[in-house]
Amino acid sequence: MLEITSIKQGIVIDHIKAGQGVKLFNLLNLDKADFTVALIMNAESEKMGKKDIIKIEKNIDVNLDVLALFGKQITANIIKDEEIVEKVEIKLPQTIENALTCKNPRCISNHERHVKTEFQLINEEKQQYTCVYCDHLYDLEEI
Structure with a gap:
């Protein structure tokens, strides 16, 4: 072992x-x-x-x-x-910046270098976030 x-x-x-x-x-x-x-x-x-x-x-x-x-x-x-x-203690943050990439290929955060990625927590129980630019829903199970 x-x-x-x-x-x-x-x-x-x-x-x-x-x-x-x-x-x-x-x-x-x-x-x-x-x-x-x-x-x-x-x-x-x-x-x-x-x-x-x-x-x-x-x-x-x-x-x-x-x-x-x-x-x-x-x-x-x-x-x-x-x-x-x-x-x-580890808790889900209200906002996540520059750690995730938006899954929406048309999102501005995927095309503009000066735009940082940003997601807001919308459902803590389901661990879901939404992109602040395009409202794309992001489920943490997708990681």
Whole structure:
């Protein structure tokens, strides 16, 4: 069995739905990191069966809005001296900027470079957002 060791200092993003870790890793631009980052895929989980985990061996600002897009079950733990010093609560944001792309090919956000993408939460229970430019409905299950 693979041993997944602790980190001394940094952030652990846990309980990522299996197979979604790569998408989250890329969305957080961790592929460009100049510090130690580990992406663990398909780790055994009692609650989830399988899960992905991202370990970042540095305290960086993580866009919590992006984490929320990958499910309510995700946890972010701040680590110091190999101990969890803070568990960050993940909530769906009211507004999401520059993290998603509008699925409407005619939306202005897909054609104008100076226009940032922006989505507003319209139904928290169903995890649905709408594009502020074209009103295209975006369901987080589409990620």
